[in-house]
Amino acid sequence: MPSESASLSSILSSDFEKILASWLKAQAREGVKRTDLVSAKETEKQSRDFLIAFGRATRDAPTDDKFDFANPSWDPVREALEEITESRTQRGVSPTEMGWFIASIKLPLFEQMRVAFAENNARLLENVWNTTRVVDQLALHAVESLVQKREAIIERQRAEMTEVSAPVVKIWDRIVTVPLIGTLDSFRAQTVMENLLDAIVQWEAEIAIIDITGVSTVDTLVAQHLLKTAAAVKLMGAECVICGISPKIAQTIVNLGVDLPNVTTRIDLQSGLAYAFERLGVTTKG
């Protein structure tokens, strides 16, 4: 047992219940006890589990300047933090709230240290400093873990959105269409292009209709993607028809100075289809 860390660990073990109660109070005071998101019972259980793991780690590993979070003695603490961040990510707790949640443990620890080292200012200072360094590291870890988990969720949602928002449909023999919806960032534009080219091959399409009715802004980036897609479609031996350009978007494109040479455009999907039928010599009755 490293003697330097005896103070933090002995305070944690001898005043456990007091520290826990005071931490829960501090959480509320710091506004990090999100009663709207996480129940009081759950918070208490998580705080208790974390504090138990924390107490053990401070007993088994150094907390002075030899403190190393990579030390296996800290594994149970990492696991406890993992559980806390997991449940909080799902509930939409912010990184700041997550950070404060852990950081607020400092208050009850300092309170106890002030009592324990009332006679020895140097020892008090040293312990406050060590505790700060350790707790800050834990708080940072919790924030990072929360952010990582959140990004994973966003990434998943984004992937799901790409899936559903660019369905290429074979609308007629040798004609495929893809409706674009929402914002066309580079990532989605790439997916749309790939899907469209695949579909052209798969269905031996000769005309690809891109319907941009659902695209709210056509800026130079979107225009460039459309031009690239049209060029690729042409290279595949098919023709690209862009439809759904509203009058206000048409004006904006002209103002931007974007030129759409070699790209057939039609006002809406019906006119686009009519054009395609004509090109392919399809006769429609009616």
Add this chain to the structure above:
Amino acid sequence: MTDESWTVALVRQSDVAFARQVAMKAMTAIGASAIKKTKFVTAVSEIARNAVIYGHGGAITFRVVGIGLHRSVVGECTDRGPGIADMQLALKDGYTTGSGLGLGLSGARRLVDRFDIISSAESGTTVTLESAAR
């Protein structure tokens, strides 16, 4: 209403989409016409994206100025980038140092009622866009 302002931090590409949404909100707040909205939002998209790509990130702030029928939205986009050395060239149709169409700056200028740009190596680039309601 007049002293209301909205600021959007511009760090990554997805922030540009958010800037467009806020620009739309500001234009809706002054009762702008559909065409004015589309033009302004598109100009904002260009300038905000430039700030992310070339300006190492920054922020854009929207304010409503004027009263009654003469209200307009002012968007001020600042970045901490290297600035634009040759402004005349940068404002030319088709000029790009990246892989774009080179129409962002010149196009945005044609889409709004007022377009100001100040740039220096020390303080980065500031673009001001203004659009009236009609």
